[in-house]
Amino acid sequence: MERSPEDFLKPKTCCICSYSTKLALFFIVTFVGFFTLFDIQALRILPISSPLSSSTSWSTLQHLKTFFTKTYHFNCSRELEAMASKLQHSVTFLPLKDLRFAHTAMDGNTWFMSSICDDAGEEGETEHLYFPSEASKGRLLCVAGNDSHYGEKNLYGFAWKDSLPANSTLMEGLTFVSDTYYDYTNLWHGLTAMAPFVSWYKRNGCESPSRWVLYHWGELRTGMGSWHENLMKATFGELKVEGFGKSNGSSCFEKAVVMRHNIGKMGKERRLEVFDMLRCKARAFCNVSFESSNAENNKKEDTAVRLTLLMRKGARSFKNESLVVKIFSNECARVKGCKLTVTQSENLSFCDQVRAMSFTDIVASPHGAQLTNMLFMDRNSSVMEFFPNGWWEYAGIGKYAHHWMADYSGMKHLGAWWDPQVEKECPHPEKESECFGIYKNGQVGHNETFFTEWARNAINQVKVMKQDEFSTQQPKSSCVCARVVE
Ligand SMILES: *[C@@H]1O[C@H](CO)[C@@H](O)[C@H](O)[C@H]1NC(C)=O
Ligand SMILES: *[C@@H]1O[C@H](CO)[C@@H](O)[C@H](O)[C@H]1NC(C)=O
Ligand SMILES: *[C@@H]1O[C@H](CO)[C@@H](O)[C@H](O)[C@H]1NC(C)=O
Ligand SMILES: *[C@@H]1O[C@H](CO)[C@@H](O)[C@H](O)[C@H]1NC(C)=O
Ligand SMILES: *[C@@H]1O[C@H](CO)[C@@H](O)[C@H](O)[C@H]1NC(C)=O
Ligand SMILES: *[C@@H]1O[C@H](CO)[C@@H](O)[C@H](O)[C@H]1NC(C)=O
Ligand SMILES: *[C@@H]1O[C@H](CO)[C@@H](O)[C@H](O)[C@H]1NC(C)=O
Ligand SMILES: *[C@@H]1O[C@H](CO)[C@@H](O)[C@H](O)[C@H]1NC(C)=O
Ligand SMILES: *[C@@H]1O[C@H](CO)[C@@H](O)[C@H](O)[C@H]1NC(C)=O
Secondary structure, three states, X not given: OXXXXXXXXXXXXXXXXXXXXXXXXXXXXXXXXXXXXOOOOHHHHOOOOOOOOHHHHHHHHXXXXXXXXXXXXXXXXXXXXXXXXXXXXXXXXXXXXXXXHOOOOOOOOOOEOOOOOOEOOOOOOOOEEEEOOOOOOOOEEEEEOOOOOOXXXXXXXXXXXXXXXXXXXXXXXXXXXXXXOOOOOOHHHHHHHHHHHHHHHHHOOOOOOOEEEEEEOOEEEXXXXXXXXXXXXXXXXXXXXXXXXXXXXXXXXXXXXXXXXXXXXXXXXXXXXXXXXXXXXXXXXOOOOOOOOOHHHHHHHHHOEEEEEEEOOOOOOEOOHHHHHHHHHHHHHOOOOEEEEEEEOOOOOHHHHHHHHHOOOEEEEEOOHHHHHHHHOOOOOEEEEEEXXXXXXXXXXXXXXXXXXXXXXXXEEEEEEXXXXXXXXXXXXXXXXXXXXXXXXXXXXXXXXXXXXXXHHHHHHHHHHHHHHHOOOOOOOOOOOOOOOO
16 A cells, blocks of 8 residues: 655654774774874874874875885884774674564654664755765765565675775765665656655766665665666666675675655655656657647647546556547537547557657546656646545545645646445445455546536636746756766
């Protein structure tokens, strides 16, 4: 069952961020040792700015080594090697999924990398983690394990670049690490997991990730849905989802961004920015062109009302599709310039979906993942949604997924029709989820009177809005973070 991203907003209890203390102590003791042994005057000429800053610890040690070797003809290679080896072995690995929070994962606590707190981030931004950073004392994020069933068997730890754990692999460039409570294949769920990365990318110099590492409850996922693959390719260029192959050691990321709250805390403005960018990138990727042969044509196109019936087969399809088509086509025919397209959502390629929605002002569709495509319509376009019987009573907040989607992407949700006709009674109405199982994949009936009025109002409303807007329309500009394509 779908849950609201707002579920992640409740305060978290955090945090056990203290295991660097021992290392700091180790350095202090070591340095004090050096200085006592080799004359305090060395301090005055040592080429070091901040001897205890751990991120520079290794180069500092190298300077010390050179200094002592040159000045005192003392060779401390062996000590330094021993120290580096101790650092390598001091990396503590913890389970990615913290079972202590297994029962409260949805109540605000994140069980993924539970030992470390999110960066507060800018106002309106989703909380995230970045490595290496001050918070990680300059250490990189390392992960070990490729288990796809038990998140608690996969491990994470932090290490300095110059003393990575034995047998570890340094993965260069930027890595996007995601953990979601849901999945990466459902259009809606996958999208809400990926959206925060798009916002981060836009605000951090448009650097594309070299790879994605995907987790669900700490379990490794080696792929995403093909719709998401295409959308991410459109946005970031080449896409690589890491599987860690047969490597048995840990993998450490030169730079990593970790998102584990989905679209959760992102403010409305940020969400709209993300969806504007995704829309723009997807249209560019699919070569959607708005150019008409001449200005007169262009004007006609822009003030016409383009209505799309996005149909499904099987679960949550209309019981009498041809009747629904007839109702909408009659209403469309009454308005000059209205164009109706009936589209079957299955078997449409990604770019077919982008193209269909790019030229739609009103989408009418039964509830389902295909409606996520509304994000490819122009801002302020309209959505009409239809539900089978039982959803109103038993679907929980999941029934609002596309109300949220419209809100995120800047569309107008014109409401929903809930089929009142009961076909099956639920034997135990008090058992909500059991009941929902009965109704979830039902079909959608119709109410000719209601559909007719609703379609007529929607078409008229859009017609008026488009006429008002036409004079003030902005030219289509290029995308944020436009990539140079040869
Ligand atoms: C220091 O000793 C190591 C062996 O412990 C040796 O390989 C290295 O060449 C020596 N360095 C200098 C500058 O003498
Ligand atoms: C690293 O790999 C070697 C084999 O190449 C193995 O003997 C050793 O135990 C591994 N070390 C760790 C810490 O996994
Ligand atoms: C996971 O890693 C192990 C070695 O630790 C390897 O034997 C196995 O093939 C890997 N599994 C996958 C799916 O890559
Ligand atoms: C572990 O990995 C190391 C380096 O990647 C490799 O040399 C070694 O053979 C591996 N050991 C096993 C048991 O797979
Ligand atoms: C878009 O156009 C480019 C260049 O003409 C072409 O390489 C690419 O395959 C086209 N993409 C699609 C989805 O049609
Ligand atoms: C759909 O509705 C039309 C008009 O009411 C009716 O003629 C037709 O038989 C219906 N089709 C089905 C499959 O119920
Ligand atoms: C989609 O394509 C598959 C095979 O390519 C076919 O079996 C199926 O009937 C198609 N579905 C629709 C709704 O066209
Ligand atoms: C959307 O509509 C509102 C008014 O309903 C208007 O203020 C806004 O400028 C429109 N946005 C776009 C992108 O057309
Ligand atoms: C159909 O819709 C009309 C208009 O909203 C309403 O008055 C009527 O009661 C509905 N019919 C059924 C069977 O629900």
